Structures are given as C-alpha cells and as structure tokens.
Amino acid sequence: MAAIAALINTNEAPLDASLVQAIMSASTCQPLNTRLRVEGCVGLAIASHAPDIDVAVGGPAASVWAVLDGRLDDRERLVADLARADGQSGVGQLSDSALLVRAYSAWGDDCAARLIGDFSCCLWDAANRRLLCARDHFGVKPLYYARVGSALVVSSVLRCVRQHPAISRNLRHEAIGDFLLFGVCAEPSQTAFLDVARVPPAHRLVYSLQRDDLRVSRYWTLEPGELLRYSDPRDYVDQFSDLFRLAVADRVHTGAVGVLMSGGLDSSSVATCAAEIMGGAAANCLHAFTVVYDTHDKDEERHYSSLVAETLGIPISHVPADRYLPFERWEGDGLPPEPSLEALTAIMFDVLDLAARHGSALLTGDGGDPLLLPASVSDQIGRVPASALVTDIVRAWRLGMRPPFGIRSRLVDWFGESEEVPGWLGSDLVKVFDARGRRHEIQNNRNADRTARRAARNEVTDPWWTSTFESFDPGVARRPVELRYPFFDVRLASFVLRLPSFPWCLNKHVLREAARGRLPEAVRVRSKTPFVGNSWGAAGQWSSHRALDLLETTSEMETFVDVGKFRAMVNGDSLLTNETLSAWAAISLAMWLRCDALAGAPSGTV
Numbered sequence: 001m002a003a004i005a006a007l008i009n010t011n012e013a014p015l016d017a018s019l020v021q022a023i024m025s026a027s028t029c030q031p032l033n034t035r036l037r038v039e040g041c042v043g044l045a046i047a048s049h050a051p052d053i054d055v056a057v058g059g060p061a062a063s064v065w066a067v068l069d070g071r072l073d074d075r076e077r078l079v080a081d082l083a084r085a086d087g088q089s090g091v092g093q094l095s096d097s098a099l100l101v102r103a104y105s106a107w108g109d110d111c112a113a114r115l116i117g118d119f120s121c122c123l124w125d126a127a128n129r130r131l132l133c134a135r136d137h138f139g140v141k142p143l144y145y146a147r148v149g150s151a152l153v154v155s156s157v158l159r160c161v162r163q164h165p166a167i168s169r170n171l172r173h174e175a176i177g178d179f180l181l182f183g184v185c186a187e188p189s190q191t192a193f194l195d196v197a198r199v200p201p202a203h204r205l206v207y208s209l210q211r212d213d214l215r216v217s218r219y220w221t222l223e224p225g226e227l228l229r230y231s232d233p234r235d236y237v238d239q240f241s242d243l244f245r246l247a248v249a250d251r252v253h254t255g256a257v258g259v260l261m262s263g264g265l266d267s268s269s270v271a272t273c274a275a276e277i278m279g280g281a282a283a284n285c286l287h288a289f290t291v292v293y294d295t296h297d298k299d300e301e302r303h304y305s306s307l308v309a310e311t312l313g314i315p316i317s318h319v320p321a322d323r324y325l326p327f328e329r330w331e332g333d334g335l336p337p338e339p340s341l342e343a344l345t346a347i348m349f350d351v352l353d354l355a356a357r358h359g360s361a362l363l364t365g366d367g368g369d370p371l372l373l374p375a376s377v378s379d380q381i382g383r384v385p386a387s388a389l390v391t392d393i394v395r396a397w398r399l400g401m402r403p404p405f406g407i408r409s410r411l412v413d414w415f416g417e418s419e420e421v422p423g424w425l426g427s428d429l430v431k432v433f434d435a436r437g438r439r440h441e442i443q444n445n446r447n448a449d450r451t452a453r454r455a456a457r458n459e460v461t462d463p464w465w466t467s468t469f470e471s472f473d474p475g476v477a478r479r480p481v482e483l484r485y486p487f488f489d490v491r492l493a494s495f496v497l498r499l500p501s502f503p504w505c506l507n508k509h510v511l512r513e514a515a516r517g518r519l520p521e522a523v524r525v526r527s528k529t530p531f532v533g534n535s536w537g538a539a540g541q542w543s544s545h546r547a548l549d550l551l552e553t554t555s556e557m558e559t560f561v562d563v564g565k566f567r568a569m570v571n572g573d574s575l576l577t578n579e580t581l582s583a584w585a586a587i588s589l590a591m592w593l594r595c596d597a598l599a600g601a602p603s604g605t606v
Helices: 017-025 075-086 096-114 158-163 173-182 236-249 265-285 301-312 345-356 386-398 407-415 435-447 454-460 461-469 489-495 506-514 544-552 557-560 561-570 581-598
Strands: 001-011 034-039 040-047 056-058 064-072 117-125 131-137 146-148 151-155 204-207 213-218 257-260 287-293 316-320 359-364 483-484
Touching: 001 017, 001 064, 001 117, 001 131, 017 034, 017 040, 017 146, 017 158, 017 213, 040 064, 040 117, 040 345, 056 096, 064 096, 096 117, 096 131, 096 204, 096 287, 131 151, 146 158, 151 158, 173 435, 236 265, 236 506, 265 287, 265 301, 265 359, 265 454, 287 301, 287 345, 301 316, 316 345, 345 359, 544 561, 544 581, 557 581
Parallel strands: 257 287, 257 359, 287 316, 359 483
Antiparallel strands: 001 040, 001 151, 034 040, 056 064, 064 117, 117 131, 131 204, 146 151, 204 213
C-alpha cells in the first residue's frame, strides 16, 4: 500500500527533485515515508506508512529501478518461473518491487502478463532509456498519466498528477457527457480531466526517451474459453472452493485484517474462509465491519452479520448509516478525485477509520454478484450445444430452480430499444458529445462478446468497477487501509466464468454449496435482498429547489447543463424519489465542481 510516481522531462532537462517531492506530498494529508531516486531527467518516487520502503534497484549494472503500489500474489509460482527463466535462486524473500525488477530482467515488457495480484507499478530501464508502467488485470490499483509539453507524469494517485504545474483543471467534455448519461466515464482510457489519462486495467504504458514515443497496450484479456463439463458435479464445487480459498489466502497473509461483512452470502463467505485460514488467530486478527440502517425495519444486516460473527468467534462493529447526508464532508476529506455518484463517501471513510485501528487491509465480498450472474436460456442458444443446454436446464429443475429464458433481452438484441437521453444537456456539450450515439456505442460494445457467459463478463469488466476501486483506494481515501477483493482474483474469475450457468450460477448455487456446513444455515440459504437504505441520505435535505439553486449558482455548469431546461423538466421533488440517474449526476457534478474549486485545485478554466 503506497503512492508511486514517475516523472520524466522529455526534453532531457534535469529534473528538480523538489518538484517530485511536492507532487508526492499531495498523496495524503498525513506524513508518509517518502523515497526518491532522481538522476538526470528521470525520477521515481514512493510514499507509504511502512518504514522500510524504497525504490528497488537491480538488473544489469543496477540500471533498473522500480516502485510498486499493491501486492503480488502467487509468489511461489512466480519465484519458480523466475528460477527457470534466469537460472538463479534465492528470490523468495525479495520485496514485491524487487521481484518486479527480476521479472523485467527475465521477460522484458511481457513481465506484466506474468504477475498476479492487485498492483500498479513504474519501472525505469536506465540502460535502454525507457519507462514501463503497468496496472493489474481488473484495475484494482489505479494508474494515471499526463503528457503535457516536455513533462511526462505517471502516478497511482490522480491528485499527484494534477499537482504538476503543467496540468490544467480543464475538464474533458466527452468524459463529463458519459458521467451525465451513465454515472461514470465509460471510456477506460479517459479521466474527467483533459490533460490526464488513465492506464486501463490489464494495460501497460511504455515510453522511450530515445524515440520520444509513448504507447499504451493491453497485455491480458479476460477470455474464459469453453464452458467446463465435469462428469462429477462435486468437481465444480471442489475446484471453486480451492480457488476461492487461494484468493482469500493471498489477501490475508499480512496479519490483522478486517472484513466488510454485510451479512449476505458473498461477504460472509469471504469472512468464513479468512477465519478458517487464520485458525485460532482469527479471534484476534479478524474483525468484521457492517454498515446498517437502524431506522429501516427491513434492514436485517445487523442480525445476520452478528450471527456470522458469533459463529466465527470474531468481533464485529456496526456503523449506522442513517445519519449521513449526500455530499457530507465533500468540502473536506471526502471529495472524490473526479465527479462521482458516490455521494455518501463519508460512510466508507468512517469505516476505514475504524478498520485502521485494527489493521491495514479490509476484505470485501464485492464482485460475487457480477461474477456469478447466470446467462439466460435465450442467451445460450447457439453458443452452448443443445444437448448440454438441455441437460443443464433439467439439472436445475431437479434442484427446484427455474432458469430465466430471457426472451425480452434477446428481442432487444435483435431490434434494439429506444432509450431516452437528458433533454437538458448544455449546448456547448452537445456540440462535441452525441448522447444517443454514445448509448448505442456502449450497447454495441457489450453485445460484441458472443460467449455463453457474456453478461457476467460484461458486468465484471464494467468501468463502474474501476471507478469503485479508485474511489476508496488509500491514495483517494487518505487512510492507511487497502480494500481487497477476493472475487476479483484472476484465477478465480477465469474459472467461474467457465461454469455452466445452470445450475451453478443460478442463485449462486456453487457458492452456496461451497458454504454448506461452514456458514450459518440461515445465511447460506438467505435470498438476495434489495438495498433498503437511501443512497442519497435524507431526501428531505435535498429538495428540487435546493438542487436547482446549486446548479444555478455554479457558473461552470453552464457548459454541461442547460439549467433552464433542467428546471422545466423537474416535477416537484420527483428527481429525489424516482432515482433518475442523470438528474443526480448533474447535481453531483455541480457539487463536485464547487468543492474542487474550494479545495484549491490547480488553476485553469473549465
């Protein structure tokens, strides 16, 4: 868990170490240990709460430097592969950044494809005058870059990139258009800022100083392959259980950890697996944290999470969320780095503060829903052999499960579906952003996958997840706690996406079978319950009048929203009750612009 950065003066002018230090100081509001290595026009830096951090150095004539944010998993396999590749041993005790240097020395740019874990990294090859940066497969760890004038800035913290004096505050119209349509920038390579780009998940950035050439390319694609066909049904559950345990084990080896446990099946399974791995130490090393809504009669998370914690013999803390309001603390430490629909960041930040008292990592069950999303019958016709599909359907029926036929979704694929776009988009925005065309483009991209589990694959790789990972990364939250996502493990995800939908993904059957005898039965068989809290806090605190006042008094909004048209389309307080995403996106954008300006962001015009 660290903030990393690489800076290069592409005109080869000497790099000022004080500039590197100033950029790294933006990574947190708390003092960190910072290490720099600056030679000539190039600098690498890392900042962390850990006392033993450094810029790793190795390779021929110690000409390779590296910094890494995150964690490398499956180290035994990696060490064995390195030993076979370079004939050297004794790498088992190396730090992750030192292993990265060895991997680069052995495999060059292809090293990124051989790493597993949650990581972003920067590596400078001084002998060949080239920079290699990479981001993990699912994008759990952030990585941004900007090429402005003679400056190249790369960092795992967006705030650090924006701190460079050459970076303006100008917003990217296309990204803001996406945000107003979908609640997130749907283009993985873009940020909300015109000068700053995002290294997408499973991509690497290579810059050659000698040729002054920068390229970003994909090193891995989630391509599960053909569906698995085992003669013994127990093999599905056993292999899932083994990979799930491996994914959790790689995320709990750092000692005391917390688990964000809702009392649902996914997070409770993660907590149970972690407790089994820790054994007798779980009572002291594993602590559960649950967000609850005590004012809602239908919220049963306190009951079910307490039941799991009691069964596992671990302590649990409940955080009541009822008192939080939208945009609380956005004028302070709760402001997202980009426009965001995460209006209640204060809840998560308070959970992170509690978790920090216990350890430096927090497990979550996020990812179980998209990964185990079953395909409909119609979606599998022509993609799964008819005999196998019939067998799967019969097997599900015998277990009392009714597979979804998905007739409506297939008709939409064939004939399309008209979707409304906001009629209040600003005139300046619509000159460069075709909202209706963008909706069709995104839908066509999602339909391009013709595999049997395409719905699950699309959901797992949706840009919304990248945004979520980034929203609560330590570099954003400014808390020394790292969220870890076992369901977003390459090995586990690649296997689960090869499971036949019926019966294994219906009602998460494979996970429920894996939890049999390990979870309290009431939790194991519990149905998925809808979210009962109000994600926008007390609606009475956000009337339409207040929302319109915010839009009208934020001058920068004129570029993106025609406030007059917005006002005409608002019917009373309906935008607060009908969960209109675009309306809330406009309000969130206005609040973000106001708070970002107050935070003293780099100067510039929108």
